Amino acid sequence: MAKQTILLVEDDLSVSHIIVTALKADGMAVDSCKTVADRDSLLASGKYDLLITDVGLGEEDGLATLKAVKAHDPDLPIIVISAQNTLNTAVRASETGAFEYFPKPFDLDELMEAVRQAIKPRGEGVADFDAEEDNLPLVGRSPAMQEVYRMIARLLRNDLSVLILGESGTGKELVAEAIHNLGHRKSGPFIAVNMAAIPTELIEAELFGHEKGAFTGAVSSAAGKFEQAQGGTLFLDEIGDMPMHAQTRLLRALQSGEINRVGGRETIKLDLRIVAATNQNIARLIEQGKFREDLYYRINVVPIELPPLRDRASDIPALANHFLNLAATEGLPKKVLTEEGLEMLSRHGWRGNIRELKNLIYRLVVTAREETLSETAIKQILQNPHDDVIDQNGETDFATHVKSMVGKLLINAKDDNRLYIRALEEFERPMLEEVLRRASGNQIRAATMLGINRNTLRKKLTEYAIDPAHSR
Template sequence: MTTHTALIVDDEPDIRDLLEITLTRMGIKTLTAPDLASALSLLKKHNPQLCLTDMNLPDGNGIELVQWIQQHLPATPVAVITAYGSMDTAIESLKAGAFDFVSKPVELSRLRELVTSALKLTKPDSAVDDATDDPGLLLGNSSQIKRLRNQTRKLARSQAPVFISGESGSGKELVARMIHMQGPRSDAPFIAVNCGAIPSELMESEFFGHKKGSFTGAVENKDGLFRSADGGTLFLDEVADLPLAMQVKLLRAIQEKAVRPVGDTKELPVDIRLLSATHKDLAELVQEGSFRQDLFYRINVIELAVPPLRDRTDDIALLANHILGRIAQEYECEAASLTQDAVDRLKEHDFPGNVRELENILERAFTLCDADKISASDLHLGSTATDGSTNRSISATSEACPTLIPEGDIDLEGYLESIERQAIQKALEATRWNKTAAAKKLGISFRALRYRLKKLGME
């Protein structure tokens, strides 16, 4: 069994002794230093798997030590010990590259959690090399995507809150998942939530949980998102959509590392890595007064920008082939491929919806193409929403199942789906369930029929 070594840097003998005893009981060998100079000397002689340093040292500060380790021993996580309530100092250390921080007086349970997480980052060199070559969820060979993958690997080694910026559909949640998967919390839950999709009156209960009977409809205890993510990562997507009242409560939960369920009288500790994202300009919203500045600084310790698809067109062919393979597998059809004119047309497109738009375009083209080849004309780019695919679908369903649009408010998507389902059912019955003949009767390809049967759950 490998014995880990940790360097403890603090000018107070009592603190050094406390940390040394705690780590020794965890089976960790310790080195101690009372000042920055001694710490640097030990770091040069040894290669510890962890460093714990006080922020205030007689001949310097913990930030200088963090920066030195980042430059010379980047594989060694370093945690900073800060004075109670010194949140600005803690954030400064995280920005400098610290793995995490712990406040005085040191809570031993919190310290043990931190040490355990930090030591999970210790991997053999071969494992690090393999991770460097693995694209994971972020496919692409462009310089932008390679840089993004490298940034996610570095950020995975920290517990600093990360704000992921980027346009809609650019892959912000994939980036968040990559940070989680490559970090010490990878075995724990990754909980993603769209803040804009939660009704404001239910938001506190969704985030923090509630006690049974605390309000009408609370028929049982609920953990909430924070406690569900305990030990893991909580990803707040579209964080800009949080109402101001909820922003105050969220800030307290982040700072105190604890939540109070609705109807409860006490706070419950939680240990999460916080990642957040939005396609909106959060700094501008702060200026407008619709987003709290203190919360902005707390979640935006490190900002990571995801490039739009139009800035990495060299990745389009690779992404398209991956998406088409996934679609074929999902709908149990033969895979289709793009012709060169289709690839060229995709590279010319501006992609305001980014990778999500590419997925939608290819899914539509997949159902319409012939002979397993998608040409530029199958993409229907540059046309209106009622393009060829929609017209063909509507004309086919209308002919097979003529009906009147009902008056009043309707669920348009569900209504059109029901028409499509009826049309396919009638076509299959008329052809005695011969799918090839039914597709011809509907005026669509056999592939399109297979796709729709799978999508509508009619198989």
């Protein structure tokens, strides 16, 4: 049997030597070169069973012309290695039709196993997509994030269910959005629903929709989140908080690939991808009888575990500068962190993870008078994370006020069973008006202060008939 022949394109002589030695020890024939021109010249012979290429080849981009290589020889498997360890690199590698992508430094045994798998007969190529690094939502080059990028790149051409695990504030929804926006369903809708934020009695109607008269208050028919996500992605956040009765119906929908609205008879075929997320220990919930084991296996086809920020401290400077730039694009003052300030941020524990870091950066931008954010300014905020006043019962003034408000609503509620909705209505309108006043009517700044999307703010203002111009 003839030896498998590999072409290696790598300009780092030490890395090239290690890979060539390992390939030859595994019984393969190897040619190597250092430039794109030499690569194309050698590939013209048509004798190679696999191409292994670095991304950075001196001044050349080893990825830029790989589409042309694939177009010329669609059956040639390609393995990409790179020291440019960003999500964009993993995505671009996937875009070329690469069999596998390895960020440097890589595990040689893993590379060799990928080589053995790659030279087996391959199936069809991959779908094309377009992505620019500046538009990608994930930042960081730590080894933990490189593995996340690799997993995302592997999911872009299929509809496998994904379960994203991680502490609160680690960016689970951002990962779900990346899977959608970079994948083959990017032209469809991305619908996110927080299971912990929906009253238990409304979950099924919220997810599956309802027909007119299906329950008290259903004055008209309405599509649920599943229907709204048709052709795209449905993101079920905090799925660990889903009640058992809704879990049963969700499992049935996933197994059958179809749903019925609450109170309806028409069967609706599903065409979407499911991405779920939780910060809870699902195995423990299963032991406690709070989560269906069969549903867990249905949604956990591909798990992605997001590291807490404390385990990727090397990414903190990049994240902090990313949020500074983001704040500036949203109309907030342009600020710069000192080296000492970045070091202090890198040493902090970040119990709230990326969300806590983003909030701190935005608070610094708004409150600090100086253009340069020093260690002193950061220390003041870290030592005083909030300004709530604690009363003698251990509650904040705000919590006491909310309890008082709820008590008044209960007195006047009678039997309309709308306490949750009425409480939101009572709170949201004055909150929006006050934040707009403090933002001088600037909707971008108000949305930033609220921590919500600008489009969400616009919808709320329309809903409550609030005119931002009155706040200027």
